[in-house]
Amino acid sequence: MSKWPLLLALLAAGAQDARQIVEESQKRHRSQSQQYDGVLQVFNPNGKNSEKRWQFFRSGNYGDSKALLRFVNPPEVKGVALLIVNHPERASDQWMWLPELQRDRRVALQDRSTRFFGTDFSYEDLEERDVSQSDFRLLGEETLDGHACWKIESTPKKGKFSQYGRVVSWMRKDIYFPVQYEMYVKEQMVRRLQYRRIERVNNVWSALEMEMFDLRRKGRTVLRTEKLQYNIPLKDELFTLQALRRGE
Amino acid sequence: MKPLLPLLLAAALAGQAYQQRGYLDLRTTLFPQDGFNDNGHVIADALFRYEASAKLTPWFKLNGAIDARSDTHRQTERSARFDWQDRGFLRPAFSFRRFSATLHKGPVTIELGKQFIRWGKADILNPIDRFAPKDFLNVVDNEFLGVLAARLTIEKGSHTFDLVMQPRFTPSRTPLLNQRWVIWPAALQTPVPVVQGAPDLPGGVQSGARWNYLGKGYEMSLAFYEGHNHLPQVDARLIPGRVELFNRFAQMRMYGGAGAVPLPWFTVKAEGGYFTSTSRSADNYVLYVVQAERTIGEWTLVGGYSGEHVTASKTQFDFAPDRGLARAFIGRASYAIGTDRTVSGEAAIRQNGQGAWVKGEYTQTLSTHWQARASFTLIRGGADDFIGQYRRNSHAILGMRYNF
Numbered sequence: 001m002s003k004w005p006l007l008l009a010l011l012a013a014g015a016q017d018a019r020q021i022v023e024e025s026q027k028r029h030r031s032q033s034q035q036y037d038g039v040l041q042v043f044n045p046n047g048k049n050s051e052k053r054w055q056f057f058r059s060g061n062y063g064d065s066k067a068l069l070r071f072v073n074p075p076e077v078k079g080v081a082l083l084i085v086n087h088p089e090r091a092s093d094q095w096m097w098l099p100e101l102q103r104d105r106r107v108a109l110q111d112r113s114t115r116f117f118g119t120d121f122s123y124e125d126l127e128e129r130d131v132s133q134s135d136f137r138l139l140g141e142e143t144l145d146g147h148a149c150w151k152i153e154s155t156p157k158k159g160k161f162s163q164y165g166r167v168v169s170w171m172r173k174d175i176y177f178p179v180q181y182e183m184y185v186k187e188q189m190v191r192r193l194q195y196r197r198i199e200r201v202n203n204v205w206s207a208l209e210m211e212m213f214d215l216r217r218k219g220r221t222v223l224r225t226e227k228l229q230y231n232i233p234l235k236d237e238l239f240t241l242q243a244l245r246r247g248e
Numbered sequence: 249m250k251p252l253l254p255l256l257l258a259a260a261l262a263g264q265a266y267q268q269r270g271y272l273d274l275r276t277t278l279f280p281q282d283g284f285n286d287n288g289h290v291i292a293d294a295l296f297r298y299e300a301s302a303k304l305t306p307w308f309k310l311n312g313a314i315d316a317r318s319d320t321h322r323q324t325e326r327s328a329r330f331d332w333q334d335r336g337f338l339r340p341a342f343s344f345r346r347f348s349a350t351l352h353k354g355p356v357t358i359e360l361g362k363q364f365i366r367w368g369k370a371d372i373l374n375p376i377d378r379f380a381p382k383d384f385l386n387v388v389d390n391e392f393l394g395v396l397a398a399r400l401t402i403e404k405g406s407h408t409f410d411l412v413m414q415p416r417f418t419p420s421r422t423p424l425l426n427q428r429w430v431i432w433p434a435a436l437q438t439p440v441p442v443v444q445g446a447p448d449l450p451g452g453v454q455s456g457a458r459w460n461y462l463g464k465g466y467e468m469s470l471a472f473y474e475g476h477n478h479l480p481q482v483d484a485r486l487i488p489g490r491v492e493l494f495n496r497f498a499q500m501r502m503y504g505g506a507g508a509v510p511l512p513w514f515t516v517k518a519e520g521g522y523f524t525s526t527s528r529s530a531d532n533y534v535l536y537v538v539q540a541e542r543t544i545g546e547w548t549l550v551g552g553y554s555g556e557h558v559t560a561s562k563t564q565f566d567f568a569p570d571r572g573l574a575r576a577f578i579g580r581a582s583y584a585i586g587t588d589r590t591v592s593g594e595a596a597i598r599q600n601g602q603g604a605w606v607k608g609e610y611t612q613t614l615s616t617h618w619q620a621r622a623s624f625t626l627i628r629g630g631a632d633d634f635i636g637q638y639r640r641n642s643h644a645i646l647g648m649r650y651n652f
Contacts, residue, residue: 074616075651078269102364108510111543118587242357242403
């Protein structure tokens with residue numbers, strides 16, 4: 001008897017397990033809305049750092065959410081805003097509002113590998129994607145910072161756009177919470193995102209600090225969340241182009 | 249109009265949702281060459297701008313912005329009055345740049361008052377921005393002026409409808425007769441002085457409508473405008489002892505559209521309008537721009553072509569920087585060096601090589617509040633070309649800005 005059917009069955013089972021883990025994680029950490037004040041420290045390769053602050057609002061959930069992010073500091077970028085409309089079946093739509101020009105500007109798909117306003121996050125890193133847009137593979141189990149984790153690889157499904165050829169994530173087994181991502185372009189790791197200070201806020205596990213390393217630029221950005229709240233009432237009309245222009 | 253500022257201050261004191269930003273900008277412009285009619289080589293400008301908004305209720309917001317400015321080249325009024333119209337030859341020393349009330353409920357937004365209305369999608373040239381007059385005291389370094397208007401916007405799903413009514417016309421501010429951005433024909437000899445006369449400002453209402461559609465990964469819009477061109481035609485009055493040149497603003501109707509389509513390697517944007525006029529001295533024409541843009545790493549690149557096709561030639565003498573940039577290759581590039589420095593460049597090069605405008609700028613953030621910049625604008629070309637006629641006006645700008 002050929003061994004291939006058994007191997008394929010095992011691979012299929014592995015793929016299903018990884019997907020189930022990610023689905024379970026998204027299910028457990030679901031919240032109807034989120035709001036926080038973000039404090040970003042951007043470190044240049046030469047060690048110089050600058051601070052930026054934004055306010056973040058999200059309504060809805062993975063793949064079907066809308067988010068608004070508005071800079072409040074430093075003064076030169078105050079009022080600059082990004083509206084993200086995530087879709088379950090495709091990449092998000094993104095628009096940026098530039099108060100200096102009094103104009104909104106659509107952020108094209110192919111431009112989303114660019115750094116977002118001088119931080120080490122790219123525009124794509126600010127999206128929330130539905131599990132249906134990626135294929136998953138369980139690479140094994142590892143311990144990270146004393147926590148047992150699943151190591152899961154995700155690759156964009158055929159026809160789905162991403163700057164990353166694959167993303168490897170570490171998911172804590174005890175709370176189904178991701179603690180680290182490594183993003184690859186071809187075989188080169190280009191970014192690493194680490195989640196820290198993981199706490200329960202309004203009954204939702206949350207990382208109060210995230211650090212994104214840009215390994216090509218050799219820079220890093222630390223994002224600290226303050227005044228984090230979940231499941232607060234946020235009107236749909238906050239997440240429209242008109243609201244972006246009104247500066248809300 | 250003036251009670252707006254106290255209202256904003258009252259809102260701030262009452263602890264309402266109050267947002268503010270602004271800056272103090274100090275700038276020196278250096279012209280290496282004499283102008284045709286202006287031998288001033290250095291202009292120093294100071295501008296204090298303060299913008300604030302107060303959300304008094306979830307559906308009602310007040311927006312205000314004030315400018316206070318001065319310069320060394322008599323481009324700014326010396327009187328201490330507060331201006332809210334921005335219709336004078338000179339920049340007002342103190343002015344309301346914006347004052348408006350925004351009301352919104354569900355998909356409907358209404359903005360009433362002095363505001364900025366931008367419809368275009370392209371960069372460098374926006375033929376369909378008909379409610380966006382500019383200050384052209386420096387023709388190539390200009391900024392938008394607000395317009396007094398009522399704007400109704402309805403956003404329903406992927407569709408946005410915009411209706412604008414502008415009851416009081418705001419013209420673009422044109423170059424001053426005694427300064428270097430007005431080019432006199434070399435052979436012109438007048439036995440009497442030529443002076444700037446009061447403009448012939450149109451009454452009546454300017455109105456427009458736009459429909460914008462957001463598709464899956466693309467967007468498009470159609471626009472209509474009925475009113476007057478904010479760019480003037482220049483006419484002359486013979487007055488005993490002098491000739492007065494004055495601006496007239498031709499009736500204009502525009503049928504326009506714009507679109508943006510992302511392709512795998514770059515985004516294509518196109519914008520254009522067909523302009524007609526009942527005036528016997530204003531052309532009918534098509535003005536369009538097609539451009540490709542791409543962001544790669546720290547680079548943002550925009551390149552394209554702006555074109556024009558005149559369907560009825562009637563113009564005698566006008567000042568039209570938008571059409572002056574037509575039949576040219578246009579481009580813009582910027583590169584972010586680290587988090588605190590940017591270099592950028594812009595260019596418009598006439599397809600027949602008769603005119604070229606190239607600008608390079610370096611910006612550096614010095615601290616949380618301070619920013620420095622240096623730019624150089626090179627203008628070359630022939631006397632018959634809109635860009636080329638300013639060939640003696642190449643200049644450098646050094647600036648410092650304190651943001652708050």
